[in-house]
Amino acid sequence: MYKLTLLSLLIALPFGLVQAQTPAEKGLAIATEIDDRDQGWQDQTSNMQMILTNRQGQSSTRKIRLSSLEVPGDGDKSISIFDEPADVKGTAFLSHTHAVKPDDQWLYLPALKRVKRISSSNKSGPFMGSEFAYEDIASQEVAKYTYKYLGEEEIDGRKMFINELYPQYKKSGYTRQVAWVDQERYVLLKVEFYDRKNTLLKTLNFVDYNQYLDKYWRPDEMHMVNHQTGKSSKLIWSDYTFQNGLSDSDFERSILQRLR
Amino acid sequence: MIVPKVISLLALLVYPITAFPEFSYRGNAGLELKYFTADPIVADQTGNTISASIEPEFYWSFNDADSLVFTPFLRADSADDSRSHGDIRELLWLHVGEGWELRSGIGKVFWGVTESIHLVDIVNQTDLVENLDQEDKLGQPMFWLSVPKDWGTLDLFALPYFRERTFPGIEGRFRTIPVVDKSLTTYESVDEESHLDWAVRWSHYVGSLDFGISAFDGTSRDPQFIPKMSDGGQIVLAPHYPQIRQYSVDIQSVLDAWLLKLEYIHRDFDSADSYNAAVGGFEYTFGSIFDRRADLGVIMEYLYDSRDENGGPFQDDLFAGIRIAFNDTQSTELLTGIIGDLHNGARLFTLEAARRLGDRWTMKLEARAFSSIPDDDPLSSQREDDYVQFSLEYFF
Numbered sequence: 001m002y003k004l005t006l007l008s009l010l011i012a013l014p015f016g017l018v019q020a021q022t023p024a025e026k027g028l029a030i031a032t033e034i035d036d037r038d039q040g041w042q043d044q045t046s047n048m049q050m051i052l053t054n055r056q057g058q059s060s061t062r063k064i065r066l067s068s069l070e071v072p073g074d075g076d077k078s079i080s081i082f083d084e085p086a087d088v089k090g091t092a093f094l095s096h097t098h099a100v101k102p103d104d105q106w107l108y109l110p111a112l113k114r115v116k117r118i119s120s121s122n123k124s125g126p127f128m129g130s131e132f133a134y135e136d137i138a139s140q141e142v143a144k145y146t147y148k149y150l151g152e153e154e155i156d157g158r159k160m161f162i163n164e165l166y167p168q169y170k171k172s173g174y175t176r177q178v179a180w181v182d183q184e185r186y187v188l189l190k191v192e193f194y195d196r197k198n199t200l201l202k203t204l205n206f207v208d209y210n211q212y213l214d215k216y217w218r219p220d221e222m223h224m225v226n227h228q229t230g231k232s233s234k235l236i237w238s239d240y241t242f243q244n245g246l247s248d249s250d251f252e253r254s255i256l257q258r259l260r
Numbered sequence: 261m262i263v264p265k266v267i268s269l270l271a272l273l274v275y276p277i278t279a280f281p282e283f284s285y286r287g288n289a290g291l292e293l294k295y296f297t298a299d300p301i302v303a304d305q306t307g308n309t310i311s312a313s314i315e316p317e318f319y320w321s322f323n324d325a326d327s328l329v330f331t332p333f334l335r336a337d338s339a340d341d342s343r344s345h346g347d348i349r350e351l352l353w354l355h356v357g358e359g360w361e362l363r364s365g366i367g368k369v370f371w372g373v374t375e376s377i378h379l380v381d382i383v384n385q386t387d388l389v390e391n392l393d394q395e396d397k398l399g400q401p402m403f404w405l406s407v408p409k410d411w412g413t414l415d416l417f418a419l420p421y422f423r424e425r426t427f428p429g430i431e432g433r434f435r436t437i438p439v440v441d442k443s444l445t446t447y448e449s450v451d452e453e454s455h456l457d458w459a460v461r462w463s464h465y466v467g468s469l470d471f472g473i474s475a476f477d478g479t480s481r482d483p484q485f486i487p488k489m490s491d492g493g494q495i496v497l498a499p500h501y502p503q504i505r506q507y508s509v510d511i512q513s514v515l516d517a518w519l520l521k522l523e524y525i526h527r528d529f530d531s532a533d534s535y536n537a538a539v540g541g542f543e544y545t546f547g548s549i550f551d552r553r554a555d556l557g558v559i560m561e562y563l564y565d566s567r568d569e570n571g572g573p574f575q576d577d578l579f580a581g582i583r584i585a586f587n588d589t590q591s592t593e594l595l596t597g598i599i600g601d602l603h604n605g606a607r608l609f610t611l612e613a614a615r616r617l618g619d620r621w622t623m624k625l626e627a628r629a630f631s632s633i634p635d636d637d638p639l640s641s642q643r644e645d646d647y648v649q650f651s652l653e654y655f656f
Contacts, residue, residue: 052589060589060619085619086655088591089286102516104468112395114370117470121517122547125555129589170516173548253465254408258354258361260284260319260327 027147027163034186035142041216043069043246047239052130055230060085062128068139069251075099076139077251081259092259094251095120099143100169108256115256124173130233131202131226133173136193144169150178155190159183174201185209187217195228202226213242285656287316287331292651296433297629298644306339306431315349316656325356331399335390342429343389348399361406366399369417371461371472373512373521374539376561376579376599380508380523382476383459385423392434392628392642393610398423412464419457422447422479425499436497437641441490444498447479448530455479455503468514476506480527482572503530519543521561537565537572541579550586557583559597569604573638576603581610590616606639607631624651 021029050062061084068078075097082091090110097103103120123135145165153160165177175198180190188206195201207221222235249255294309313335321327331350337343352365369383383400390396401421407414424445428435449455457478464471483499490496508525522540541561549556559581563574581597592615600607609629616622626649633643 054589085616086286087288087616087620087622087653089655102468102514104465104514112370113368117373117465117512117514117519119514119517119519119545122545122555124548124552126553126587129587129591171547173552249408252408253470254406254413254463258356260321 021149023149024147026149027165028142030149030161030163030181030186031142031145031147031165034181034188035140037186038216039070039072041070041213042243043067045239045241045244046218046237049236049238050128050130050132051234051236053232053234062130064128067246067250069246069248075103075141077248078139079251079255079259090260092256094253094256095138096251097139097141099141102170103138106253106256108259113257115253121171123169123171131224131229131231132233132235135167135169135172135174136204136224145177152183153180155180158189160189185217187219200227210240212240216242281320281322281328283318283320285316285318287314288653288655289314290651290653292649294647294649296644297646297648300433301641301644302437304430305433305435309337309339309433311335311337311343317350327354328352329354340389340429340432342427342432345389345426347387349397350399359407359409361408363402363404363406365402367402367404368397368399369402369404369415371474371508371510372523373470373510374523374541374561375521375543375559375581376541376597377539377563377574378523379525379537379539380472380474380510382474382481382506382508383417383419385425385481387426389426389428389432398426412462415459415461415463417457417459417461419459419478420454422453422455422457422501424453424501425481425483427499433645433647434642436485438487438495438497440485441488441496441498444488444490444496445483446486446498446500448500448502449479453479469511470513471509471511474506474508474510476504476508478503480504502532504528517545517547519545535566535571537563537567537574539563539574543583553587555583555585555587557585559583563599569636569638573601573606574599575601577601592616601637604634604637606633606637608639620655622653622655624653625649626651 045067048064048066051059053059063084065081065083066078068076070076077096080093082088092108094106095103105118105120107116107118109116124133127134127137145167148164150162150164153162161181161183163179163181165179167174173195174193175196176194178192179188182189187209191204192200193202203225205223206219207223209217209219211217218237218240220237225232290313292311296307315331315333317329317331319327319329329350329352333349334346335344348366350367352363352367355362370381372378372380384397386394387396387398400419400423403418405416424442427440427442430439455478459474459476461472461474479501483501485497486500487495488498505528506525510523513520520542524538526536528534539561543557543559545555545557547555561579563577563579565572565575569575577599579597579599581595584594586592594613596611598607598609611627613625614622629646630639630643633640
């Protein structure tokens with residue numbers, strides 16, 4: 001009898017909590033669940049192709065190799081090595097991200113052999129001339145936003161939470177983001193970005209998720225459309241690897257000048 | 261029979277590493293056109309020039325610990341024979357050990373943080389014929405041990421051979437008057453260019469502060485100039501390279517959109533007065549301008565040197581500049597600025613702009629203008645050398 005009560009309590013607890021939550025609490029709970037389910041990957045590497053398309057349909061391509069390190073309790077560390085376009089080949093970007101305080105960022109310029117500390121304050125600037133802003137591709141930490149749960153919706157037979165995000169870090173280009181979260185896998189499927197005037201600026205769609213290590217969902221592609229300029233950018237990911245045994249020393253400033 | 265012996269020796273050397281090194285390359289080739297707005301001061305000097313250069317970089321990785329990089333450089337110039345030159349920018353073998361890295365061969369190192377001049381940067385000699393801005397460097401023979409630790413990175417350099425600075429020839433612009441004659445070069449050390457130089461550097465960062473503390477003992481990269489009579493009976497300037505000890509600090513801090521920068525050096529000579537020099541200032545970036553995409557940076561640096569005007573052009577000067585990154589698909593960038601001598605009023609304007617064309621080409625525009633240069637200023641022999649340069653680079 002006692003066991004039954006405890007069991008039913010455990011089962012009932014999450015539902016009970018959800019009902020008692022305010023929209024802000026429920027929004028935060030969804031973001032926390034997304035974060036919790038993505039813990040423990042330790043480190044990951046991948047190749048990224050970025051295709052920029054202008055209003056006339058002309059496109060150009062960038063190729064970047066990425067590696068990142070999970071840092072429990074803080075933002076992740078990451079290194080991006082550029083392979084294309086050819087004039088930036090060998091350029092490397094190191095970022096130690098933080099939840100709320102400014103990220104530490106260094107750029108390595110191979111022609112000058114110069115490691116340059118750069119300011120991370122301009123989060124709304126375009127990444128590599130694309131429609132992705134630096135803040136769109138930065139490590140997404142729960143504490144970077146406050147939240148408001150807006151409701152549910154079904155898209156292509158999948159049940160979604162709709163969650164609104166309000167950036168809490170300085171100099172964001174957005175007043176808010178509206179995110180569609182898959183209820184089963186707790187991954188993002190779509191995000192709408194509203195600019196400082198609160199008009200719709202961009203829509204990001206996540207395409208073809210695959211599960212790695214039976215746990216971590218990663219999209220094959222991310223499509224960003226800028227509604228105000230008609231330009232779009234597509235990120236195509238490949239060759240994901242996890243738990244390669246990378247450590248803090250692989251993400252130190254001193255590593256930049258020997259990366260290839 | 262010597263050749264097969266060498267080959268078998270090479271094979272022996274290479275064999276233990278691996279039979280199949282991983283190979284890659286990158287590089288660029290460029291064509292530049294330079295237009296001078298005024299006639300030269302001396303009739304020997306030429307007018308507009310066309311020049312071509314190539315700098316491929318070959319890379320072999322033998323295993324996780326060993327790699328070799330080879331970067332030759334070649335330039336041909338229509339006007340100045342001294343500017344038609346070649347160099348080995350890098351021929352460097354890297355071995356990565358447990359907690360240490362050793363680089364042996366010919367390499368390039370950059371130290372420093374400021375934009376207007378690079379006081380602290382001392383390991384490599386300036387390839388002055390490449391560009392007045394002194395940012396092009398000659399390959400330096402070196403053994404470079406680097407030890408990354410929790411408390412920062414310690415770099416130790418043994419530099420067994422000295423590279424002489426390159427200078428424009430008799431037909432070249434941007435030269436001193438009288439011309440520098442490298443055949444009359446002298447050294448303070450009896451070892452001349454074979455003097456073994458040493459350098460050590462500790463660099464680290466704490467929060468948003470990056471810093472480096474360095475020391476150098478050996479042949480100065482900056483020559484003194486001694487007027488002499490050349491073999492042809494002309495007055496020329498003979499470079500003389502003294503022995504120095506230099507101690508330096510470079511600091512950079514990020515505060516929101518501010519970058520704060522400082523470089524300081526103290527230089528001791530065996531046979532001259534020591535001096536101090538410093539450059540410090542800031543770069544502030546306004547983000548999201550011009551349709552919210554571009555960044556505009558405002559740069560200001562103050563340049564100080566304790567020597568008099570004979571010691572160099574920047575005793576009491578102010579640099580003010582603007583950098584614009586358009587953040588467009590073509591990565592269009594622009595940097596323009598002025599260095600002004602607060603003491604004698606001499607001014608130097610510079611403009612650099614670049615834009616990518618397609619995926620593999622970049623076009624660049626560069627211009628410099630000298631203004632109000634007094635006769636006794638070190639830049640006075642370049643006062644008629646205002647120019648506009650257009651260049652096209654192909655990257656592979």
